[in-house]
Amino acid sequence: MIMLALFNIIKMSNKLIIMSKVRSIIRLYTEGVSKQSIGERTGLPRNSVKKYIRLFLASGKSFEAIEQMSDTELEQLFLDMVPRSHIEDDPRFKSLEAFFPTMEKALKSRGKTKEMLWQQYMVQHPDGYRVSQFKHYYLLWKKVRNPVMHIEHKAGEKMYVDYAGEKLKILDPDTIDTIEVEVFVAILGASQLTYVEASYTQQKEDFITSCENALHYFGGVPNAIVTDNLKSAVTRSNRYEPTLNEAFRDFVSYYSIAALPAAPYKPKHKALVEGAVKIIYRSIYSVLKGNVYSCLEVLNGAIRDALEVHNNRPLTGRPFSRRQLFEDTERHILHSLPEKRYELKRRYIASVMKNNYVCLAEDKHYYSVSHHFIGKKVTLLYSQSDVEIYHRYERIAVHKRVRQPFGYTTIKDHLASQHRFMSDWNPDKFIERAEQIGQQTKEYIIQLLNARQHPEQTYRSCQGVLSFSVRAGKERLNNACHRALQYGDYSYQTIRVILEKGLDRNVDDPQDVNSLMPPHLNIRGKNYYQ
Numbered sequence: 001m002i003m004l005a006l007f008n009i010i011k012m013s014n015k016l017i018i019m020s021k022v023r024s025i026i027r028l029y030t031e032g033v034s035k036q037s038i039g040e041r042t043g044l045p046r047n048s049v050k051k052y053i054r055l056f057l058a059s060g061k062s063f064e065a066i067e068q069m070s071d072t073e074l075e076q077l078f079l080d081m082v083p084r085s086h087i088e089d090d091p092r093f094k095s096l097e098a099f100f101p102t103m104e105k106a107l108k109s110r111g112k113t114k115e116m117l118w119q120q121y122m123v124q125h126p127d128g129y130r131v132s133q134f135k136h137y138y139l140l141w142k143k144v145r146n147p148v149m150h151i152e153h154k155a156g157e158k159m160y161v162d163y164a165g166e167k168l169k170i171l172d173p174d175t176i177d178t179i180e181v182e183v184f185v186a187i188l189g190a191s192q193l194t195y196v197e198a199s200y201t202q203q204k205e206d207f208i209t210s211c212e213n214a215l216h217y218f219g220g221v222p223n224a225i226v227t228d229n230l231k232s233a234v235t236r237s238n239r240y241e242p243t244l245n246e247a248f249r250d251f252v253s254y255y256s257i258a259a260l261p262a263a264p265y266k267p268k269h270k271a272l273v274e275g276a277v278k279i280i281y282r283s284i285y286s287v288l289k290g291n292v293y294s295c296l297e298v299l300n301g302a303i304r305d306a307l308e309v310h311n312n313r314p315l316t317g318r319p320f321s322r323r324q325l326f327e328d329t330e331r332h333i334l335h336s337l338p339e340k341r342y343e344l345k346r347r348y349i350a351s352v353m354k355n356n357y358v359c360l361a362e363d364k365h366y367y368s369v370s371h372h373f374i375g376k377k378v379t380l381l382y383s384q385s386d387v388e389i390y391h392r393y394e395r396i397a398v399h400k401r402v403r404q405p406f407g408y409t410t411i412k413d414h415l416a417s418q419h420r421f422m423s424d425w426n427p428d429k430f431i432e433r434a435e436q437i438g439q440q441t442k443e444y445i446i447q448l449l450n451a452r453q454h455p456e457q458t459y460r461s462c463q464g465v466l467s468f469s470v471r472a473g474k475e476r477l478n479n480a481c482h483r484a485l486q487y488g489d490y491s492y493q494t495i496r497v498i499l500e501k502g503l504d505r506n507v508d509d510p511q512d513v514n515s516l517m518p519p520h521l522n523i524r525g526k527n528y529y530q
Contacts, residue, residue, distance in 0.1 A: 059077060154189070159222045163185070166285065167183065185277050188218060188330060194280070200296065222335075250345060283310040343386075352373045354425035378391045430463075440485065445466070481495065
């Protein structure tokens with residue numbers, strides 16, 4: 001077996017023999033140094049020296065040819081020449097090999113380590129191999145069964161991102177119950193510097209925010225980001241050309257970073273972050289697990305504390321930490337961050353109304369556009385701070401985002417009245433329609449049109465008021481407008497409440513005006529819109 005041959009070649013007395021020592025043996029032998037002296041100079045047993053000399057002679061190659069070979073090629077040369085070892089016939093080794101499939105499966109479970117499984121093995125086989133040999137034989141067995149290409153990660157090349165399978169818990173501020181939150185993990189390929197944070201969901205808003213927070217934690221931008229095929233990043237997975245989510249594509253474009261979704265069902269394409277998730281289970285979850293935090297901010301504070309310990313802990317078998325390796329090799333390679341953070345933009349399609357305004361449904365707020373686009377379909381791209389309006393890929397308006405419900409944001413040049421534009425919606429048409437209903441209705445519409453800085457802002461209200469002539473009748477609407485004029489309150493909502501409560505009756509009773517119209521949260525009044 002290759003595993004046993006590898007053991008005979010590079011493992012003697014539980015100490016690894018590197019190829020540089022093999023080269024030294026061959027060089028000294030060709031210089032005429034005795035085998036005993038070679039063993040003393042290299043620190044290797046005489047039998048090992050004899051074995052390497054025998055393999056060298058059997059290869060038929062010169063020392064110069066050996067020197068031109070890489071370590072990998074030299075190792076493979078000897079592997080191909082070594083005969084089967086008698087260890088394969090050892091019952092103790094056979095029992096060890098029989099244990100490995102169970103071990104391989106167990107290691108996929110969270111929290112299982114090789115040390116734990118070695119202890120389990122020793123319970124079953126008290127005369128079995130010690131822990132160092134146990135691990136060594138398992139790695140060789142694993143290499144033969146499942147050979148994997150080793151990937152050399154270049155500094156500043158890639159950031160790998162993923163979510164941990166196990167969630168953490170915080171208190172729900174509304175119900176005081178515990179709710180589970182997602183745990184986002186990002187790792188740089190070369191230095192393995194890791195970033196971890198908790199978020200409420202894996203949806204695109206939270207996912208993009210977490211990716212951006214990772215970039216700012218690292219202090220720079222790598223060339224590419226490797227993601228899983230989650231919907232927040234990829235709308236349609238494909239082995240060759242996956243389709244990116246529009247918001248995520250906009251995000252990577254803003255940071256000038258390439259998006260490289262892993263192939264479907266190919267976790268090895270992002271094995272580094274898969275391994276990082278397993279590591280944080282031991283280094284971070286072990287500190288946090290079992291605790292319930294009052295809010296997401298407190299939880300992320302605890303994660304950051306544990307994360308700093310993790311990143312500053314020396315790597316296994318190395319005299320430096322992830323943080324030290326990052327500072328030495330990767331920080332200066334990363335691209336600079338933009339001056340402003342990315343703002344996630346959402347898309348909404350709406351029609352421009354006859355009053356020159358388009359409504360952003362999420363905020364129920366109205367934004368003006370040029371009267372030329374009345375009746376046209378437009379696209380609203382909006383972030384936390386701005387609203388951009390496009391018609392056929394041409395930007396026709398930009399506004400600061402306002403979240404005031406039923407409010408209007410206006411650019412004067414957009415309004416039809418500024419251009420003497422005539423349509424079905426204009427002050428004269430509304431006054432003419434109101435006069436047909438009654439004098440009180442006409443007066444109310446005039447006051448309603450004058451209640452705003454721009455008449456266009458009242459067109460929808462006027463249309464709504466006049467529509468009551470069909471639903472409630474002209475007489476009732478005229479009486480309701482009379483009552484509303486007594487209140488001095490000009491809005492669609494005022495007329496609606498008067499009609500719904502029957503306050504259009506007894507319109508001449510002054511006591512009713514004060515007693516039957518109590519304050520109500522649903523009646524905003526004209527001051528609300530100032």
